[in-house]
Amino acid sequence: MVLKIFFPQCCNKADSGLLVGRWIPGQNSAVVLAVIHYPFIPGQVKQYIHQVECSGVDLTVLGSWSMPKEGQEGMESFLRDLSTIFPQGQWLQLSREMGKIGFRCHVLTRDPSKSPFASQVAPIVFGTVCQSEPLFFLDKYDDGPVKMTHWQSEGREGSIIVELMKQASTPVCLLTTWILTLWTSLCSSRILNVRPMRFISSKLSTCVQLSYRTEHLQTVCSPTRATAHNHFMRKANIFVSFFVDVSLGLLLVSWMYRENRIGKLADTLVPAADYVAKELEELLQWLMGAPAGLKMNRALDQVLGRFFLYHIHLWISYIHLMSPFVEMILWYVGLSACLGLTFALSLLSDITALLTFHIYCFYVYGARLYCMTVYGLSSLWRLFRGKKWNVLRQRVDSCSYDLDQLFIGTLLFTILLFLLPTTALYYLVFTLLRLVVVMFQGVLHLSVDFINSFPLFAMGLRLFRSYRLAEGVKFRVLCEEPGTPLHLMMDINPLKVSSVVQTYRTPTYSCYPKDSWLALCKKLFLGELIYPWKHKTTKID
């Protein structure tokens, strides 16, 4: 097998010395971690290597590196003699001449041994470098027994902002955790946990979002440090998205409260509700006449129409009763948008739900009526044909009816059949209105979900520091001189932008359509009540 040597770029220009690193078993490869410079005392080097090995790093002397400068003629023979001082199975002799780019490599083997093939070289290389952290504490600028060059000798990458944040994070985390424990204990207290409150808070998306954000903050502010990469990325993503959310929310609040726009919004709210009610009344008057040229059953039409009109009248009275308080309520509730843009959107969704509650009621009435009609019709149709639904066997069986049963059944069937167009039309109209409201709420929930789950930190890292998110490695052949071994440059291959989102998405209660399109259409046809967007209580990844 071909011998492979992984050599750090920084050691390319290093002075002559001893190569230290690690052999990868089974691969016929070596990873060079550092170069110990001449002059050194072999005894001190052995002591240092032993000391580093005791702190868990797997380290051996691999060979010698020579880049002779002027005035160092005795170097070659000295380096050759080193192979006797540090006895190894294989001794590498890498050398480079000034002015040339390629190295020359010579291997002295003492005991050749065949080893089986194993896969996955690149992770082993990076794993080796990671484990060798204690080795990188000393470099050639320190006063010590050995002077080394390694990939961190030119300095570690750091940033003042990151260091300051690390210092400030501990007290801030403790404070936030304390506040959060207070808040969660308040939320789970007996007063707020009675059945009606729990039901309402599970329906209002603002409360759901609030509980969700509390959970997020608890994850971020936990005092334990994140050890695994995934855990760290999740904390960072949650923190950055929370920060962006809150800043957008504050921007929105400052814009809305600046010229009393919130007051103007509150002033338009009641007229908007009035307008919607007026439009609904006109719609009902149209249905009570001859809508789209269809001929309705006059009596049923009038009954249903008057029932719904009275309902609208009640609703408008309640709205007008509340209208003096609307501005104040909206002013205070609008302040909660400071907690984030997601809260503003959830608030908007809840306000829409409350203002269109009458549409929801109409939909339920129309759907129930239609559903009863359809079920009655199907059951009486079976009677008409002399069949019956067997509940035990869940199938249709034939059945002999009495004459009076048949007579009444047929009569009822005919009545329901001729009333069907009227109920169907009311059902259709109110279902369409309900679907419009549901679509609007769905769009708001989807955008809230997007803000919650999008990994902003991972995306920023991929765009600006792409070497921190690695998918693999890539190689490039370097031009070289004849007679030297093959030189390849190994670079980090960063993660593809499309897979960043998939890998680092924050898990969330995404609202997804509960039924497939076919099942939804079937439910609509039969008149069953639909709840198209389902909020899962458990999180999905």
Place this chain on the structure above:
Amino acid sequence: MQNGDQHYSMEDETYTDIDGKAISLECQSHSGFCREFTVSSAKVSIGRVMAYTCAVWLSAYIIFFVTENTAVLSSAIIITLVGMMVRIHFVKVDHETLLIIGSLGVQVSSSYASGRESTDFIEMGKIKDIVINEAIHMQTVIYYLCILLKDPSDPEAVSSVVPLFQSSKPRLNCLVKVYKSCQEILAKC
């Protein structure tokens, strides 16, 4: 050239892709166990770009003449620019490279017209073999070169197939040349 590689390209007219368009193959032998194959497709043709742009803008002007709405013109400009950028950055592949390094692995890379490169490296331990497969594509049977990957649990089974040169789609004569070269290297290690 003063480097020790052998570098030669085949005559352009010999190689075509499955649609009949001319492509070129370049083989570079960096060492005894390292070879690089580059298949280049035709570059972006300026005539086609001008034709599409003129067609879009002419129709935009006609719509503007009818509706007197300037938004039509600006949207036509934006659509043309964005479409061109998306095409050269995400769609149009300039050349595809296969770098095979004995006992280390195989690197497959596509380079797009805007200069973006998308690379994938497969370790030698995962590669079972490099073969030429047949596929039925619409009404024709085409040949494609692919890498067979080993299943980690069962070394004899093939877990997945990675097709090579998917955008350039060279014909069998070009594939045979690459195949023979790769097999020489795979046999050595």
